[in-house]
Amino acid sequence: MGEGTIIGPDTPVAELAARYPAVRVVLSRYGFGSYEDEEPPAGSVAGFARERGIPPERLVGEIERVLDLSRREPPPASFLALLETHEHLNELFLLHQEALLAQDIPLAAELLKQVSEGQREHIRVEEEILLPVYARAGKIPGGDPKFYINEHRKMIRILDHFEEMLPRLMDEGPGTMRRRVIELFDEGYWFKRLLEHHDEREESILYPVLDQVTTEEERRELLERCL
Ligand SMILES: [Fe+2]
Ligand SMILES: [Fe+2]
Numbered sequence: 001m002g003e004g005t006i007i008g009p010d011t012p013v014a015e016l017a018a019r020y021p022a023v024r025v026v027l028s029r030y031g032f033g034s035y036e037d038e039e040p041p042a043g044s045v046a047g048f049a050r051e052r053g054i055p056p057e058r059l060v061g062e063i064e065r066v067l068d069l070s071r072r073e074p075p076p077a078s079f080l081a082l083l084e085t086h087e088h089l090n091e092l093f094l095l096h097q098e099a100l101l102a103q104d105i106p107l108a109a110e111l112l113k114q115v116s117e118g119q120r121e122h123i124r125v126e127e128e129i130l131l132p133v134y135a136r137a138g139k140i141p142g143g144d145p146k147f148y149i150n151e152h153r154k155m156i157r158i159l160d161h162f163e164e165m166l167p168r169l170m171d172e173g174p175g176t177m178r179r180r181v182i183e184l185f186d187e188g189y190w191f192k193r194l195l196e197h198h199d200e201r202e203e204s205i206l207y208p209v210l211d212q213v214t215t216e217e218e219r220r221e222l223l224e225r226c227l
């Protein structure tokens with residue numbers, strides 16, 4: 001299966017799952033036990049759908065969404081690209097939570113690693129490259145640079161905590177494991193609220209102000225450094 005392959009009803013499920021582990025999250029929505037040691041189902045996407053009484057097109061659509069995310073090229077050079085980064089990271093976190101829900105801890109850990117690396121790089125870009133330029137705008141109500149920085153610190157603290165907890169889950173017996181998973185969802189709720197609030201502040205203040213205080217040429221140069 002080459003890069004950018006279009007999937008269809010005849011695509012073998014096992015091949016997809018081997019190449020894109022996050023596809024197992026979709027399969028687990030339809031009752032496929034997504035523990036790592038379980039063999040992916042034999043047969044095609046359509047066969048898998050038929051066995052579970054769901055329309056094959058629906059399954060193809062859901063798998064395509066996950067593949068888009070796994071194959072996503074670096075976003076194009078515009079401030080809009082940074083909004084896409086937010087969306088991309090939020091969707092990855094949801095996939096991580098789905099794997100957690102299916103109690104596929106190795107997959108949840110793998111997806112969390114992608115969330116964490118992506119989030120840290122995005123924060124680095126904002127703090128090292130964008131905030132110094134943003135400072136030109138002077139005082140902005142609700143837009144003090146320290147708000148962004150404090151929220152970034154909180155986000156990193158929570159991600160550190162999640163990354164510490166995930167490997168420990170693998171050593172838990174089934175009795176305590178589910179309870180720990182529930183705790184992670186409770187904490188995940190606050191993480192998502194924090195991100196929602198933070199992204200909103202950036203989308204309504206940081207990015208539009210950056211547009212105002214830069215020339216087009218400078219914007220191009222800055223974005224090149226960001227991406
Ligand atoms: Fe940020
Ligand atoms: Fe951001």
